[in-house]
Amino acid sequence: MRRTARLLTGTALAAAAAGLAAAPAHGGGLVRAATAAGSLQVYPATVVPGSQVTVNTAACGTSGAALGDAGAVGAGTFTLAPTTHEGEAIGEFRVPPSAQPGTYEIVARCAEGDKQVTGDLMVALSAVHDQVQPRGSVKTGVGGALGRDPVQTTAGVAALAVAAAGGTWLLHRRARGDGI
Numbered sequence: 001m002r003r004t005a006r007l008l009t010g011t012a013l014a015a016a017a018a019g020l021a022a023a024p025a026h027g028g029g030l031v032r033a034a035t036a037a038g039s040l041q042v043y044p045a046t047v048v049p050g051s052q053v054t055v056n057t058a059a060c061g062t063s064g065a066a067l068g069d070a071g072a073v074g075a076g077t078f079t080l081a082p083t084t085h086e087g088e089a090i091g092e093f094r095v096p097p098s099a100q101p102g103t104y105e106i107v108a109r110c111a112e113g114d115k116q117v118t119g120d121l122m123v124a125l126s127a128v129h130d131q132v133q134p135r136g137s138v139k140t141g142v143g144g145a146l147g148r149d150p151v152q153t154t155a156g157v158a159a160l161a162v163a164a165a166g167g168t169w170l171l172h173r174r175a176r177g178d179g180i
Contacts, residue, residue, distance in 0.1 A: 047095055060082075061110075066080035066089050073123060
C-alpha cells in the first residue's frame with residue numbers, strides 16, 4: 001500500500017512539474033496578445049543609431065490611424081496607417097545617426113478619440129546580433145562534459161546508470177530489512 005502511494009505521489013509530482021514547466025510556453029502567448037491590444041509594439045526594440053524602426057498597435061481599433069511621436073530620440077513625428085491584420089496600425093521611422101545610447105519612449109495617439117499608447121526603444125552603441133558567441137568547450141585541462149570520443153562518453157554514461165541502479169537496489173533492500 002505504501003509503495004503504491006509513493007509511486008502515485010511521485011507520478012503526480014512529476015506531472016505537476018512538467019505542467020508548470022510547460023505553462024509559461026503556452027500562457028506567454030495569451031499574455032502578449034492581451035497586452036498587445038493596449039500597447040505600442042516597437043521592432044526591433046534595441047537598435048543602433050541610423051536604424052529603421054517599425055511600430056504597430058491594435059489600440060486604435062479597426063479604423064486605426066494614428067500619429068506617432070519619436071521626438072524623444074530625435075526622429076520627429078510619423079504616421080501609423082491601418083492594415084487588414086486584426087485592426088493593427090503600422091508605421092516606420094529612422095533613428096537619427098546622432099542619437100545617444102539610452103531608452104526612449106515612443107508615443108502614438110489614435111486619430112479617433114484621445115487614446116494614447118507608448119512603447120520603449122533602446123538605442124545601443126553596437127548591434128546585439130553583431131556580438132560573437134563563444135564556441136566549443138572550455139579548455140580547463142580536465143576535459144569537457146562530452147569529449148570527442150563517443151565510445152568513452154557512452155562508457156561513462158553506462159557506468160553512471162549502473163551505479164544509480166545499484167544504489168537504488170541497495171536502498172530497497174535496506175528498506176525491506178534484508179540485512180543490509
